[in-house]
Amino acid sequence: MLIQLFCFLMIFLFFFVQSIDISSPPGTPLGSIHQEWTTCTPLAGKFTVRNVSDDVVLRIEGPVCAISCGDDVVFKVLSEDSSVQVGTITKQWRGLCAEAFTDADNFGLSVPVDMDVRTKALLLGALFLIDFMYFEKANNN
Template sequence: MMQSLQPITDEPRGIELDEIDITGGRVLTGLGPLRDVDSIIIKQKISTCELLTGCEMENRFLICGPQGDTLFWAKEHSNFCNRLWCGSVRSFNMSITDQTNQTVMEINRALACQGLCCSFLYPYCTQELNVSVGSQSVGTIRERATWWSPVLHIFDSVGNQVLKVRGPNCLFFCCDDINFSVLNTDGAEVGSITKKWMGCWKETLTDADNFLLTFNPGMDVSEKVLIIAATFLIDVMFFEYN
């Protein structure tokens, strides 16, 4: 005797991109690669055209895991005149894509004056980055005008300060790394951004930089995203020599 068929009440659920395990059980799409890593390396690609002409080109970066595997690609979008006349204070958009070439993060920087004289106009003349994931705001990185060590404040999507980045008093160390501390609202260190020394040849002839980022265990992915964005702001503010 045939059994009666039961109606299907649940629709089949498809596999989302950021749920696909590619190797070793690791999620390699979307923001999945950031979930379990406690450090990443950001490598700026050297532009041959920039070396030959001296003209600032759109920056490109590789975002790599602790083992050196590429997790994301970051590319600046800006126009030539903006880079030529505004240099390191230029406005730009930056898209960060995963291994499926899908944009997982977007960064927007508006044109704003930079320098000690602009500290008198705080907060109207300071540097700022807006960060979004999937067209939704994740937060903002904003420069805190100081006369001593550089400070960046990191805010979440609703404007609450969640982190602070503090740099050293001097940013021009020869033959040594430069470390920026990432602090929580209680002043405890929860991570770091280190600009790695790349050798005399690269440091002299190019403005391509490598950064090592470390995170405390259990740090939220959104905070890691904001720290990555803060690294790009640090690079263009302090290490772009035009």
């Protein structure tokens, strides 16, 4: 019974893995962002950035818990083999009152200047996916 419940939970969580396709305005696809899910850390922010050919270009690793208490939340942008950090996506802490009473967030994207423009656009799409997954609240109106 316990094993069946565990298997059901794993299958249930597997179907909630998020992804987003990124295109330029005329409809030209640039690539996609895929959430990576593991059994050890199902809530950790791990993503792969893929080009049009579905090759992994970059990886993004975030904290296990994306709730910040007085500090910025940093998602590391890593090379495809996760050996080198090439940038960061940061949700900036704005203070206790602003965080508690508003839903406005400030994000920063730091990447090398000479990075390919398509890859920068993919990372901007990843920033929006991270914002909607971890920091947006449901509208109760």
